[in-house]
Amino acid sequence: MTASSTRRATAAHHRLAAVGAIAVAGTLILTGCGDQTKKDNSSSSAAASSAPLASKLPTSIRDKGVIRVGSDIAYAPVEFKDSAGKVVGIDPDLAAAMGKQLGVKFQFQNGTFDALLTGIRSDRYDIAMSAMTDNKNRQEGVDPDTGKKVGEGVDFVDYLTAGVSIYTRKGDTKGIASWSDLCGKKLAVERGTVSEDLAKSEAKKCPSGKKLTIEAFDDDQQSQTRLRSGGADAASSDFPVAAYAVKTSGGGKDFQVVGAQVEAAPYGIAVSKENTQLRDALQAAMNAIIKSGEYQKILDKWGAEDGAVKESVINGGK
Incomplete structure (x- = not known):
């Protein structure tokens, strides 16, 4: 995940580790029996x-x-x-x-x-x-x-x-082919990532009456679920992740990548x-x-x- 701060111009994924303390969701620890x-x-x-x-x-x-x-x-x-x-x-x-x-x-x-x-x-x-x-x-x-x-x-x-990619429900692109097409749409992203940073930057360019609504989630799975259910028009994540979701979700029937990767990093x-x-x-x-x-x-x-x-x-x- 590319962490915030421009993730792709050729696609720069990526999740941005935001500043601020957020509790760790869980920890995998090594365990064993007895004194080892x-x-x-x-x-x-x-x-x-x-x-x-x-x-x-x-x-x-x-x-x-x-x-x-x-x-x-x-x-x-x-x-x-x-x-x-x-x-x-x-x-x-x-x-x-x-x-x-x-x-x-x-x-x-x-x-x-x-x-x-x-x-x-x-x-x-x-x-x-x-x-x-x-x-x-x-x-x-x-x-x-x-x-x-x-x-x-x-x-x-x-x-x-x-790099960073945008993807939509398969066969339902809402006319989205690039970041500039997101004005007036709802986008799902993972919080603290480059995708969120790019979305915020794009939102500032949108004309009056065509607001880009950004929904940020704790992890990418939640973002995908939101898109799959129709709660968002598109989602964005690093290209390897978007491509994998397109290939595997619903046996390849749920999503499609739209446009090119941006901000490669x-x-x-x-x-x-x-x-x-x-x-x-x-x-x-x-x-x-x-x-x-x-x-x-x-x-x-x-x-x-x-x-x-x-x-x-x-x-x-x-």
Whole structure:
């Protein structure tokens, strides 16, 4: 999800982690029976010792064997729960591949998208990996609505490129083919995302008597439900998510993408600016799986190959 602040001009998805504390919706925690401290520590040490990039991690994380990942796990195909309740998708698969390089497990914890960066600041998470668009506002801790600095910002390890799309009910486009066609219409979006930012920007351009009504929801699934039921004329999300919804919802009979992607921008793994060692270790792991070909196989699996990058960079968003 591209987090707020221009997500696509070629499409820049993306959910914007809004400033302000919002309670985390839920957390997936690792549990076990009995005292497994010795077992867990020995397992972590064994995994780390055999991993090629383990030495790049901060000692505290390497010893613990776990990287805590804040993620809004309702954004298929990037991250979501399958019918068995397992967390799956592009981000979990990439994280698992990186974990083999680093000798650690990536533990995904569910939270509302616009509270993920707050979770890093409060040490709830080590990183945020949630289809989050890397942009200057997030890097600098600036509120996109006010232009004022509200936090220290984060660094991003970029790993995919995506843009923002609009989609409607299939066969019922309401004449919508671009953002400028939304005036006088009702649009469903996920709160705190680039889609919401773009909608707010477009609403300011609408003529008198043709107001763009924006309905913002906690997650993308709620936005899709609103559109499916006829409560909105269109919805917007990152292109990979919109394309997946079009392909899978109602067996492909519910939705259709209209117009082209806009504001293409990189997805990034968000890391505290104080944790440069973890940031650099993640970049090294991402570049290792890109070089090995495992990265491409994962994107192909989820139909996201068009967003592939040749190299992971730090803070490549504009």
